[in-house]
Amino acid sequence: MERLGVLLVASCQENQESPELRRRRRWARLFDQLDLNKDGRIDLRELRVGLAKRGVSRSSVDKVVLAGDTNQDGELDFEEFSRYLHTHEKQLRLLFSNLDRNHDGEIDAAEIQHSLRSIGLDVSRQEAERILNSMDRDGTMTIDWAEWRDHFLFNPLHNMEDVARYWRHTMILDTGEQLRIPEELSDQSRSSVWRQLASGGLAGAVSRTSTAPLDRLKVFLQVHGSFPGTSSVGNSFQSMVREGGLGSLWRGNGINVLKMAPETAIKFTVYEQIKGLLGGSDASGHLKLQERFIAGSLAGAIAQTAIYPLEVLKTRLTLRATGQFSGVADCVSQLLRREGVWAFYRGYVPNLLAIAPAAGIDLAVYESLKNSWISRNSASGPPGVLVLVSCGALSSTCGQLASYPLALVKTRMQAQAAEGGGPRPSMTALFHSILAQEGVAGLYRGLSPNLLKVIPAVSISYVVYEYMRKVVGAGVPR
Incomplete structure (x- = not known):
């Protein structure tokens, strides 16, 4: 075989071989190893x-x-x-x-x-x-x-x-609960950023649509404890299909996907403005961890304020019974007529309070996991896809766990009118009521389907994002 001949000739003439022969000897040894x-x-x-x-x-x-x-x-x-x-x-x-x-x-x-x-x-x-x-x-x-x-x-x-x-790997992995903005993304040119945001937007839409049934089950568990008329979580999906057909599993998903584009655009734009005001902690303008937390939390709060009426609509449409609303416009019309404009900001305070712990813990855990991997594998190059996806999934889960009780109270407040008239308890009254009637476990109703959707959401989001990034040429600035 030729490669054996190369090795033999090279070993005989090792002290007088040409650069080309040395190179072919190196290739032959590598070929033999593989x-x-x-x-x-x-x-x-x-x-x-x-x-x-x-x-x-x-x-x-x-x-x-x-x-x-x-x-x-x-x-x-x-x-x-x-x-x-x-x-x-x-x-x-x-x-x-x-x-x-x-x-x-x-x-x-x-x-x-x-x-x-x-x-x-x-x-x-x-x-x-x-x-x-x-x-x-x-x-x-x-x-x-x-x-x-x-x-x-x-x-x-x-x-x-x-x-x-x-x-520098950059991924926008959407779990439906993401508040952290990748630092790598905010370092790139605007043309590249918006290509990546477009890719991430489509990836998030596919990801959320794929896991929408789990999201609807989560909302029902948060508000009712189970689907109305059922006594266990196990037959809730079956009851949903019986009540409204297979398509009922995706109720509220349209609004959930629709609100992604303005929320992401506002969040990123505000983040960039705040980053400019903070100026970064070193000569290159990069932000320290605590500065990124501040910028990310403020950007998330402003974006949530702007799109919060869509959050309320998503909850109402998710919980609606068959025939209750003829569409999104009818839902908006009924809310305005029966409850007034403030109905669109019900649950806003606990939602705002949840942003800081969710974004902060998500960011801190992600950075800690990623830096720990880098310090232990410094000779292996930058972290690969599996490492970054794992870090993102774990950090997102930790952020959700920390803020989940506030998210549950927010959802119940958004759904209060859907449960029938009467006085509507405040945020603190709801906390006391849940603890008194259901215990601490009541603050975590719906957590299981919420956590179950993290891995498929991240996986689907990554696959679609990578495909779309290649299609639109969204890698790094060109």
Whole structure:
């Protein structure tokens, strides 16, 4: 086999080999490591197994095979493998040269900062050093060509935007309860941001629609303890379908999806304005954790104030019986006629009070989990998709747990008129009533379906977001 010949010739002439021969010897050894069954070919399974140990994602492995498999047999022989690495190393060398501004053969943190800023992505010195540390194998706080080449050898990068996307993953994962704004998103240019918000908006719409039955069950449990006429949670879905057909499981979902666009746009715009006022804690304008908490909480409060009438409509439409409203306009008309304009802000105070603990805990837990992973896996590069999705799901769950009693009281206040006239208790009166009649557990009614929807919501949101991001070209600034 040719690769064995390369190894033999190389070992005999080790002291007088040319750079090209040394390179082919390195490729041959690498090929031999990846060729698990030693049949002279590397298939997709072998490549995935071998490169998973190097922290290469499945999607990157698939792209390597797609680019290198010239005869399209689903495998790479040594020549195809060598041709792919030869082409890819040329691209990596060009990227390395562009980053190496002073042409000393090494890349330092300042050069990383400058290169990312040149494409509109502003990073702090600390973040640049963290990126550098993920590739620096000899502890010199610089990256030479060999370190750069080996780190990106099986990552199909073609330009600086691809490198930036690899270094800084940004995802908008919508669970229906999200208040945290990714710091990476707020660092990007506006054109890229709005492409990502559009991708995230569609992902959130699909995610919320897919989990809407669980959301409707949650609302019923918060207000009634179970679906009216049932004595257990188990047959609530069946009772909903009996009462209004299969489509009744999605009541209120239209408004829930509709309110996403203005809420997200207002929240992000306000966040950017507050971030500008705070000025950031370092020379690059980045916010400290506590500053991001303040900015995120204020942005969430203002966005919620603006779209809160839609929240009330969503609750009323979710709880409505068949034939109660002919549509959204009829629901608005009946609320105005029977209860006045203030009906659209019922439950506003507990909703506002829930924002700070939910956003703060979500942010703090997310940062803690992500930074803990980075500190323990500093040699593995930036956290991958599974890590970020897991951090986001866990932090969102913790934020919801902390604010859930306030969310429950908010929903009950929004639904008060739907339960029939009479005096409407205040927020504190409702808390006392729930504790007296149902105990502490009463403040967490509906929590189970709410938590059950987190994992499917995040998963669906991520899959759709990634697909749409590619369609609209929403990665990093271009």
